[in-house]
Amino acid sequence: MDGAFAQAFLLIVSFDAGFLGIVGLSLWVTLSAVAISAVIGLPLGALLAVCRFPGRGAVIVAVNALMGLPPVVAGLLVYLALSRSGPAGFLGILFTPSAMIVAQTILVLPIVIALTRQVAEDLWAEYGDHLTSLGRIGRAAVGTLLYDGRFALAVTLLAGFGRAAAEVGAVMIVGGNIAGYTRTMTTAIALETSKGDLALALGLGIVLLALTLSINVVVFGATRLWHHQLR
């Protein structure tokens, strides 16, 4: 076990090309999924907070429930959709990083929409009269609510990042864990552990934790600084 730790450390500091490739792909896939989810989910969540329509309650419950969608089920659905005979089979992206981004977006998006909806609704309870007075109602209120909810929404995106960075089932199914192409940190850890290569698994585990921690530190620092200036 001590040997494994030592080897893991060597692997990290040696900047092994294969190792860095795995880390880079993981970051690319997860950050892309979070970025896409943010672009779609932030405005959609705020709209859901301020718009009234029949079935709104059902939509909110469904989105909240989807936060608990098991990654393997998301992976399976994307697999079925992207497989050659599936409705999106013509894209030919199964077992590519693009398919992995799609699968992780499906996991992250409900978190972003559901938490944004709650943040925006709480803000609306406070701002509603003022914004209505200014004529900023419905769609026109979205910009103000997202901007003024920015600190809570940063945490929302971190929650989404955490969900995507931690999951293995979805990327495993739609990516196929192909060495040098679709192998991410989590799929590699699962594979190497079952093969008995604890050093590589440990090394990747440490890097994964460190990356997650650093991203949180950066976001925390940035929002603190900003928050200090503008509450």
Place this chain on the structure above:
Amino acid sequence: MTPVRDRPSILPLAADGLRFEARGARLIDGIDLAVGRGECVALLGPNGSGKTLTLRLLHGLDRPTAGTVRWAAGTDTVAGRKRHAMVFQKPVMLRRTAIANVRHALAAAGFPRTEIADRAQAALARFGLQDLAARPARVLSGGEQQRLAIARAAALEPDILFMDEPTAALDPGATRQIEAMFAELKRAGIALVFSTHDIGQARRVADRVAIFGKGRIVEQGPAERTLASPETEEARAFVAGDLPW
């Protein structure tokens, strides 16, 4: 800045037979109120007598169950921005600096992009708030927030400004500052309609008063005369300070 009195106005405002019901309860019943250009009207009365709701109905935040709110003929379609603004009892401060709060309101009201920065500066300077410009609005004191809220509403150059208990939570010093703002707004020709519990304040700043009781206006008239010698039993009781409600 064109003084409000020198341009076409959406006033006079006439509310006829306003009624508002919620969950079967009649909260307001038969409110008639007229406000002319540059007039300052105080809505007096105990809590729950319908002052806030009346302001909300006049401003259009809530829709009356019956009755109408009418602005001067033909001006309800004034192109572009709305010409009446409202300040709430608990000022709504966006999570931005004081001046960004003013800029946001100006942008929302549709002022030209190129004018917004200058107008926001001018709006703060007009009421001596320029030193607060870069401060986060939500850490200002209660009095400063209320002054900022009024300056922000005045920046929209409304013909009429509705204010819900603008000094209810403030100490005498802050109240004096708010009343000084009232004077400046009146000088600019902006009509003011505000609710208050403070009979002294109504006497100091209002041209006319409307005394509320149980969702109705029990008496209205020129401030001086109505407060000195109210004609109805209920108004007399309110002015005398014994609350029969």
